[in-house]
Amino acid sequence: MALFQAQSDAQLALMDAxxxxxxxxxxxxxxxxxxxxxxxxxxxxxxxxxGFMSVVGPMMSPYRLEDLSWEAISIAPTxxxxxxxxxxxxxxxMWVLTWMGARVSLTIGIMTTIIxxxxxxxxxxxxxxxxxxxxxxxxxxxDVLYALPLxxxxxxxxxxxxxxIYLVFVAIGCVEWLTMARIxxxxxxxIKRKExxxxxxxxxxxxxxxxxxxxxxxxxxxVIVYVTLLVPTNILVESYLSFLGLGVQEPLTSWGVLIxxxxxxxxTAPWLLIIPAICLAxxxxxxxxxxxxxRDALDPKDR
Amino acid sequence: MKxxxxxENLKVHFxxxxxxxxxxxxxxxxxxxxxxxxxxxxxxxxxVGESGCGKSTxxxxxxxxxxxxxxKVLWLGENLCDLPREQMRQKRSNLQLVFQDPLSSLNxxxxxxxxxxxxxxxxxxxxxxxxxxxxIDEIMKAVGLLPEMRNRYPHEFSGGxxxxxxxxxxxxxxxxxxxCDEPVxxxxxxxxxxxxxxxxxxxxxxxxxxxFISHDLSVVRHxxxxxxxxxxxxxxxxxDRDSLFAKPLHPYTQALISAVPIPDPxxxxxxxxxxxxxxxxxxxxxxxxxxxxxxxxxxTPKCIKEVPTVEVLENGHQIACHHWLK
Ligand code: SF4
Numbered sequence: 001m002a003l004f005q006a007q008s009d010a011q012l013a014l015m016d017a018x019x020x021x022x023x024x025x026x027x028x029x030x031x032x033x034x035x036x037x038x039x040x041x042x043x044x045x046x047x048x049x050x051g052f053m054s055v056v057g058p059m060m061s062p063y064r065l066e067d068l069s070w071e072a073i074s075i076a077p078t079x080x081x082x083x084x085x086x087x088x089x090x091x092x093x094m095w096v097l098t099w100m101g102a103r104v105s106l107t108i109g110i111m112t113t114i115i116x117x118x119x120x121x122x123x124x125x126x127x128x129x130x131x132x133x134x135x136x137x138x139x140x141x142x143d144v145l146y147a148l149p150l151x152x153x154x155x156x157x158x159x160x161x162x163x164x165i166y167l168v169f170v171a172i173g174c175v176e177w178l179t180m181a182r183i184x185x186x187x188x189x190x191i192k193r194k195e196x197x198x199x200x201x202x203x204x205x206x207x208x209x210x211x212x213x214x215x216x217x218x219x220x221x222x223v224i225v226y227v228t229l230l231v232p233t234n235i236l237v238e239s240y241l242s243f244l245g246l247g248v249q250e251p252l253t254s255w256g257v258l259i260x261x262x263x264x265x266x267x268t269a270p271w272l273l274i275i276p277a278i279c280l281a282x283x284x285x286x287x288x289x290x291x292x293x294x295r296d297a298l299d300p301k302d303r
Numbered sequence: 304m305k306x307x308x309x310x311e312n313l314k315v316h317f318x319x320x321x322x323x324x325x326x327x328x329x330x331x332x333x334x335x336x337x338x339x340x341x342x343x344x345x346x347x348x349x350x351v352g353e354s355g356c357g358k359s360t361x362x363x364x365x366x367x368x369x370x371x372x373x374x375k376v377l378w379l380g381e382n383l384c385d386l387p388r389e390q391m392r393q394k395r396s397n398l399q400l401v402f403q404d405p406l407s408s409l410n411x412x413x414x415x416x417x418x419x420x421x422x423x424x425x426x427x428x429x430x431x432x433x434x435x436x437x438x439i440d441e442i443m444k445a446v447g448l449l450p451e452m453r454n455r456y457p458h459e460f461s462g463g464x465x466x467x468x469x470x471x472x473x474x475x476x477x478x479x480x481x482x483c484d485e486p487v488x489x490x491x492x493x494x495x496x497x498x499x500x501x502x503x504x505x506x507x508x509x510x511x512x513x514x515f516i517s518h519d520l521s522v523v524r525h526x527x528x529x530x531x532x533x534x535x536x537x538x539x540x541x542x543d544r545d546s547l548f549a550k551p552l553h554p555y556t557q558a559l560i561s562a563v564p565i566p567d568p569x570x571x572x573x574x575x576x577x578x579x580x581x582x583x584x585x586x587x588x589x590x591x592x593x594x595x596x597x598x599x600x601x602x603t604p605k606c607i608k609e610v611p612t613v614e615v616l617e618n619g620h621q622i623a624c625h626h627w628l629k
Contacts, residue, residue: 195408203422204395217412
């Protein structure tokens, strides 16, 4: 007994020096790691820039989106007459088109991801936490939906409801939540078996509180990573829908629409393809760098 | 000594799907099969056995974290198995649990103070912030943690300190019974001693009852007043620590005790071990009669046919064996 006292006193004294420091949470640690990742931080900065330009870019030009000009058809990028990125084959200004396209593409990417996130997290967390037969049934349903080809699904929607931009949101969001649901369910299953959940239940914490305080914060890490990777995927999906003529409709434009039209005049006016293609590629890279950075920062194996 | 917990004929069977795809059937896995015991106020009961013998399941079934299939768990005379969920939830402040792996039993995203505060709020949502903080400080001191460390996170502590946090979380509600599920087996030996001493001190100071689940006989011998030996979900022997270690009557207990090394090499050589041969049989398909018969040196045809009943000797020593007199 005396020995124990002496030992613990010595230990207390030892810990004393360091003890007054504030603790650092895992989130703070992750943020530090993320900040020290140059590629990811670069991605954030460039993305912010693109987002900013998609808002103010079109206003910087003297031309409007609807301005067709017979005097300036397919002119190459030039500093004269303010067509900084040239014009397309109907005489519309490419600068304005590109940033308007960015607006639509980013909106689609983010909105569809939010839809996928909401459905996926709710569905996956329920399946994972309830478990048993419910889980089995819910996940088989996801498997069935997985088997439906995306394109087929969208063509049906478009033929039934006609083309409009909200339909594109819904169509992409409704397909992409499947993977999200699987990720969330898997995470929930593994978190559910953690002893701290049992400890909370054993000390009388209610189920709802357990989910809110213990399950969701520990599931959210991989979900954030997946979200950053889902945004570019959805932008890409929208562009190939547009390329097939199923995406957004003129005069509204997106990078996918621009690329598809640019591809038609590749020989005569290559900038019509190159400019939106570069923008799209840069955005993809940014999101992927950020996603990688987040994964490294949140990876529990690094701790 | 006043009895606080009385467990009668407790059974926990898990339904397991066995067989092929077409002719699958549900067979019960008998994790705990008809165990009865009592725990007095301020008493420490050791539960020992090999891994997979149902020790942990027993602990969780007592706390109703796993619903027992059959039997009674009487807490101060009230059967916990019959209580509806919400009423059981309110009873939980009396019975707490400490886990084997301290790190995985603490949510990595909460600070120490938040972890310890959680049970306080769960049982009394109206408790004031200051009251709660005061109790957290008190209990942190009592388990040998500096209250200044309250805003740190579990990953900033060593395994031993994490176990102290887990004990603080269990103790903050001033429970009357704590079930410790192998609380020291994942810690270094030197740290083990500290945690054992801490538990012993808390037990004396607060008049706690403990159920100490372990596979380590020397730890149990150090801490517990009485010891129960489990094998394949069934009780083999239950006795006072001293009489159990001095004169184990059950062949299984004898084998377990003889396998504990003695620090003196001369004695160790002279002792001669009863080796337990073979593996633990599957609880899905336990041997008929006495479950220990496949590994027992004294087994006779009677052991195959008849399940031994629990005999109670006059000093309270309980034993389930046909041939313990031999
Ligand atoms: S009942 Fe028979 S098999 Fe079982 S422990 Fe006793 S002697 Fe061994």
